[in-house]
Amino acid sequence: MHVLAKLFSVVAAAAAGIAAATASAEPIAFTGATIIDATGRAPIEDGVLVVEDGRIVAVGNRRTTRIPAGAKIIRKQGKYILPGLMDANVHLWSWIQAPLLLHFEGRYEEGILEAAQLKLKYGITSVFDTWGPRGPLVNVRDRIRSGQAVGSRIFVGGNIIGFDGPFSEDFAPSGWSRRVPPLDKATIDRINAIWTQGVSGDELMTRTADEVGAAVGRYIAAGKVDFIKYASSGQRDTRFIVFSPAAQAAIVAAGHKAGLTVQAHSTTVESLRMAFDAGVDILTHCNHTSDHPIPEDLAARIATARRDCSAMIQTRAGLAAFKGASTLDFDVADRNNTNLIAHGVKMMAATDGQPPTPSLQGGAPPEFFADWRHGMTWYLSSAVAHGMTPMQALMAATRNVAEGYGRKDLGTLEAGKLADLLILNADPLADARNYEDIDTVVLGGRIVDRQALPTKSIFEEGLGVLRQDARREAALKAPATAPKPSH
Numbered sequence: 001m002h003v004l005a006k007l008f009s010v011v012a013a014a015a016a017g018i019a020a021a022t023a024s025a026e027p028i029a030f031t032g033a034t035i036i037d038a039t040g041r042a043p044i045e046d047g048v049l050v051v052e053d054g055r056i057v058a059v060g061n062r063r064t065t066r067i068p069a070g071a072k073i074i075r076k077q078g079k080y081i082l083p084g085l086m087d088a089n090v091h092l093w094s095w096i097q098a099p100l101l102l103h104f105e106g107r108y109e110e111g112i113l114e115a116a117q118l119k120l121k122y123g124i125t126s127v128f129d130t131w132g133p134r135g136p137l138v139n140v141r142d143r144i145r146s147g148q149a150v151g152s153r154i155f156v157g158g159n160i161i162g163f164d165g166p167f168s169e170d171f172a173p174s175g176w177s178r179r180v181p182p183l184d185k186a187t188i189d190r191i192n193a194i195w196t197q198g199v200s201g202d203e204l205m206t207r208t209a210d211e212v213g214a215a216v217g218r219y220i221a222a223g224k225v226d227f228i229k230y231a232s233s234g235q236r237d238t239r240f241i242v243f244s245p246a247a248q249a250a251i252v253a254a255g256h257k258a259g260l261t262v263q264a265h266s267t268t269v270e271s272l273r274m275a276f277d278a279g280v281d282i283l284t285h286c287n288h289t290s291d292h293p294i295p296e297d298l299a300a301r302i303a304t305a306r307r308d309c310s311a312m313i314q315t316r317a318g319l320a321a322f323k324g325a326s327t328l329d330f331d332v333a334d335r336n337n338t339n340l341i342a343h344g345v346k347m348m349a350a351t352d353g354q355p356p357t358p359s360l361q362g363g364a365p366p367e368f369f370a371d372w373r374h375g376m377t378w379y380l381s382s383a384v385a386h387g388m389t390p391m392q393a394l395m396a397a398t399r400n401v402a403e404g405y406g407r408k409d410l411g412t413l414e415a416g417k418l419a420d421l422l423i424l425n426a427d428p429l430a431d432a433r434n435y436e437d438i439d440t441v442v443l444g445g446r447i448v449d450r451q452a453l454p455t456k457s458i459f460e461e462g463l464g465v466l467r468q469d470a471r472r473e474a475a476l477k478a479p480a481t482a483p484k485p486s487h
């Protein structure tokens with residue numbers, strides 16, 4: 001169908017309050033499964049879910065839900081249909097070791113696409129990239145959106161406003177950059193600029209609040225980002241407050257003026273409190289407050305205000321493996337999670353998902369939360385262990401992420417929503433491990449060919465790059481260093 005004609009039919013259909021249908025799009029009816037719509041309602045036994053033109057047009061039980069004439073019937077007896085999972089915090093390109101950044105310069109899109117394809121393969125149909133190279137991320141996002149490539153839906157934040165690039169103390173304080181041969185300034189500046197895009201700490205920290213807000217406005221105007229994230233405090237070794245209360249408020253105002261959600265990276269109680277007071281929509285890895293737990297009054301305020309928290313919730317095994325591996329205190333983060341859930345804080349599932357990095361090969365601790373394949377399952381099981389019901393955990397990984405990011409057409413199985421489905425062979429509410437027992441993944445009404453994903457891997461090439469380098473070889477043999485849990 002011609003684009004304009006299609007647009008017209010969508011507008012007309014929306015005006016008429018009905019879903020758009022086109023002659024070419026054959027409706028599909030999934031029948032017989034238990035449907036868990038993630039609105040919080042009880043699962044629907046022997047359900048019917050009808051998809052037309054990429055969207056859900058009807059959901060209900062067999063008796064009351066009409067299947068359109070001519071619909072293709074796909075029987076799913078004994079299966080479970082839920083919304084595609086959504087990960088509120090990933091880093092599709094986080095290979096920030098110098099040899100990899102240089103070797104793959106100009107090809108970051110390949111790794112980003114591979115990562116988005118792996119996430120889709122494992123049932124995560126939307127990912128929110130909260131720190132990465134903006135240009136390549138936007139390009140891959142748009143290729144997937146336009147149908148030129150298959151992958152999880154990508155939403156891009158770009159740089160963390162206030163942070164400098166990969167070759168800076170913000171990301172390499174413990175020595176990644178120092179372990180490589182000295183790089184000339186032009187190379188460092190060129191690579192860093194792919195990330196910073198005019199809103200680095202170097203560029204903003206000496207400015208007035210108004211000037212910071214204006215710079216953020218320019219960043220949004222230039223960058224085609226879907227949301228913005230700023231640093232309320234630094235990370236790991238550099239946990240300074242980054243922006244004053246007035247500057248934080250100016251950043252939030254600039255984001256909201258552009259219609260974008262705003263989130264803050266924080267690593268201490270006071271930076272969390274400042275971000276909350278500045279009016280951010282999402283408190284990113286809110287559970288990480290270094291060695292000082294979140295006070296009761298702040299947890300209660302976050303809960304009452306219904307602010308979204310994209311906490312990383314580790315499993316017991318993951319926690320044991322990470323103890324002492326970072327300047328962030330994982331025990332405190334873990335206690336914060338229990339406390340935030342007990343307060344009824346609105347939680348969004350977040351894995352900090354990162355591609356397999358050479359630093360993790362051969363020395364990866366068990367149950368590394370950012371693992372592409374299992375990270376979300378571990379989140380979902382651990383969320384229950386920390387006090388959520390299985391339904392609340394599912395909603396944290398679907399509806400809450402959609403709501404938090406203002407994506408009204410995603411997150412639940414209701415008429416009008418995009419048809420992103422995860423169909424499982426066993427009940428995920430009975431056991432979170434069943435999230436990995438996948439029957440089918442559906443993206444925008446199309447059944448995903450999971451066997452074809454990923455279509456290629458640049459990971460082995462990256463490993464080869466490091467192997468060629470004697471110094472990198474030594475680094476590979478060294479015990480695994482702490483991964484990057486705090487972007």
Ligand SMILES: [Zn+2]
Pocket residue numbers: 264265266284285486487
């Ligand atoms: Zn962060």
